[in-house]
Amino acid sequence: xxxxxxxxxxxxxxxxxxxxxxxxxxxxxxxxxxxxxxxxxxxxxxxxxxxxxxxxxxxxxxxxxxxxxxxxxxxxxxxxxxxxxxxxxxxxxxxxxxxxxxxxxxxxxxxxxxxxxxxxxxxxxxxxxxxxxxxxxxxxxxxxxxxxxxxxxxxxxxxxxxxxxxxxxxxxxxxxxxxxxxxxxxxxxxxxxxxxxxxxxxxxxxxxxxxxx
Numbered sequence: 731x732x733x734x735x736x737x738x739x740x741x742x743x744x745x746x747x748x749x750x751x752x753x754x755x756x757x758x759x760x761x762x763x764x765x766x767x768x769x770x771x772x773x774x775x776x777x778x779x780x781x782x783x784x785x786x787x788x789x790x791x792x793x794x795x796x797x798x799x800x801x802x803x804x805x806x807x808x809x810x811x812x813x814x815x816x817x818x819x820x821x822x823x824x825x826x827x828x829x830x831x832x833x834x835x836x837x838x839x840x841x842x843x844x845x846x847x848x849x850x851x852x853x854x855x856x857x858x859x860x861x862x863x864x865x866x867x868x869x870x871x872x873x874x875x876x877x878x879x880x881x882x883x884x885x886x887x888x889x890x891x892x893x894x895x896x897x898x899x900x901x902x903x904x905x906x907x908x909x910x911x912x913x914x915x916x917x918x919x920x921x922x923x924x925x926x927x928x929x930x931x932x933x934x935x936x937x938x939x940x941x942x943x
Contacts, residue, residue: 800820802871
């Protein structure tokens with residue numbers, strides 16, 4: 731009886747070990763797949779965020795333009811010299827183009843006129859806004875102080891040429907908000923122009939724009 735019990739073979743354990751190792755390998759594979767899928771999703775999300783940031787959320791520069799200047803009042807003495815004590819009135823047609831997907835809201839705008847470096851006139855316009863992807867136009871009326879022009883030493887040279895050389899500086903401060911992105915923007919424009927005394931028209935004009943954030 732004792733010999734029979736001693737001769738009984740032991741139960742195999744290899745099958746249990748191999749099945750446990752297989753399950754462990756399967757879990758590791760699943761873990762690696764999950765990590766790969768998660769990494770791919772993160773890359774896609776980051777790429778999408780960057781693309782949106784540089785397309786939809788990117789703030790483009792508003793464009794300010796001087797479309798034209800009209801002389802509404804210019805009284806001359808002997809047909810050549812501006813009459814002393816009577817101001818010259820100019821009307822500037824200014825447009826603000828907004829290429830963005832959000833409105834550009836601006837506060838008071840300022841236009842200043844200079845004659846050979848000396849300020850001879852200034853005008854202020856009230857606040858407003860340029861709608862998304864639209865162009866807003868405004869007329870800016872500027873009164874030029876004639877006495878300041880008359881006292882300028884460069885006046886004689888300009889009268890000989892028949893042209894008054896002036897510079898106009900326009901400043902438009904504003905703000906833009908695209909979803910969560912807020913930007914303070916200041917659009918500036920410098921224009922050089924020549925006023926024909928005889929025809930009372932702007933003969934030449936050249937403008938440059940600058941945008942500060």
